[in-house]
Amino acid sequence: MQTVLLLSMVLLALAIAGCLYRVLKGPSIADRIAALDTIGVNVAAEVAVAGAYTQSTAYFELVLLIGILAFLGTVALARYMERGKVLDAPDDSTGD
Amino acid sequence: MLQTIQPVIEWIAVLLILCGALLSVLSAFGLIRLPDVYLRSHAATKSSTLGVLCVLSGVFLYFASVMQTASMNILLGIVFFFITAPLAGHLNGRAAYRSGVPLWNGSVQDELADAGLSGPPVSFGAEERRNDRAEPPGPEED
Structure with missing residues (x-):
């Protein structure tokens, strides 16, 4: 059973390596953002399997944390690519 | 009764984890091979979401059967990934289209x-x- 868990960890690491290829080579920024999002999701899964492999519950907060960070990073990068800025600054011309 | 079905539940959990890892490998393969960012979004979003959901469900079952603890963090993570992974893919595709890829x-x-x-x-x-x-x-x- 531990062997299958270890095999799953190796497969997830292979998936992360494949996404890393797309991050390095991707012709447009959107390719890199999509690959980085997939890397974040796969890292969260890898951490969960590592928690099952070591039979320790200490990793489980990390799964949620990595997921939130990957999602926020993807949203920020996509907005930056689309509009050139991440946050909408308050407009001074409206007079408030 | 519980003693007899516990190995079965453990094997189901481990097989779920293995299926999720295989789906992640397929997603990375599609991400490498497909020709376009809009086509790569399919691989990067759909199968990756299914893979991480399988892995997290397997880990939840594994801990519920081995350590007798139902981890609420994993359940929250399942719900969170189920919502946010397609949303991030959609945002990325829209931004790619509007920025002229x-x-x-x-x-x-x-x-x-x-x-x-x-x-x-x-x-x-x-x-x-x-x-x-x-x-x-x-x-x-x-």
Whole structure:
């Protein structure tokens, strides 16, 4: 059973390596953002399997944390690519 | 009774984890092989979401059967990934279209081009396809 868990960890690491290829080579920024999002999701899964492999519950907060960070990073990068800025600054011309 | 079915539950959990890892490998394979950012979004979003959901469900079952603890963090993570992973893919695709990433040459349809949105600069051959579609439909399409 531990062997299958270890095999799953190796497969997830292979998936992360494949996404890393797309991050390095991707012709447009959107390719890199999509690959980085997939890397974040796969890292969260890898951490969960590592928690099952070591039979320790200490990793489980990390799964949620990595997921939130990957999602926020993807949203920020996509907005930056689309509009050139991440946050909408308050407009001074409206007079408030 | 519980003692007898516990190995079965453990093996189901481990097989779920293995299936999820295989789906993640397939997603990375599609991310490498597909020709276009809009096509790569399919691989990067759908199968990756299914893979991480399988892995997290397997880990939840594993801990519920081995350590007798139901981890609420994993359940929250399942719900969170189920919501946010397709959302991030959609945002990325929209931003890619609006910032002008070209479509693949073999793309057969661009519905947003008819909607009058400022689309990407059309790639090779897409211009004449648009002209073809602008013509009145032939009698064979009836």
